[in-house]
Amino acid sequence: MPRVDLSVFPPLRNEAEALGAKWDSINGIWYVPDGVDPAPFEKWFILPAPSFNIRSTNFSVAVRKQNCRWCSSLTDIATIVLSPGWEIWGTVDVIEETEGSEEELIMGWIQQRITAAVHYIKSISDTALSAVQSTVPEYKFGLINGHRFRKLFNHCRFCGSLQDKLAVPLNDEKTGRLAEGITLQDHDLPFDCSSGFQSDLLGYGFDPFLPQHR
């Protein structure tokens, strides 16, 4: 049986270690060694990426230089921005419960009228990821120990460490324009990804004043 990677929240590392988990210091990840039954470690398994729930016919990449949180070097931070017209998979209708049949949720694509930055992406089409990485190669999958999914994060170009998302709003609060130091690249390519919950997306990503650049 090959090694199984685990996502262990740091305060629980003693428990994981006592069960036989090993620490891979190069990749910063716990794992069940080859030959050990992984069943007792199930609560720490990293879950497979869900299928896409966000799509768009085009997208943009906002890039800004920011100091690395660990080594302080200036490194590029990328953020994917979707223009109005992008869609999210969700409940479009509810057929009410009747005698003999249960409530039924009708799912479908729901068009959005806001500009949104998409964070915490758990899966992405190869086309879209290649386009982002052509500008910022360090925008790639990483794991925060304790989280159940690998997600796309910016990483420092110099020390490789995982970075927070952009430290400033995408748009200047006073002028409503794109904030200073941010460049925006448009890609006329289809975009597909899966990201958090709808409320996460709107809560973290809603930038109502971003200029409509299309």
Ligand SMILES: [Zn+2]
């Ligand atoms: Zn660094």
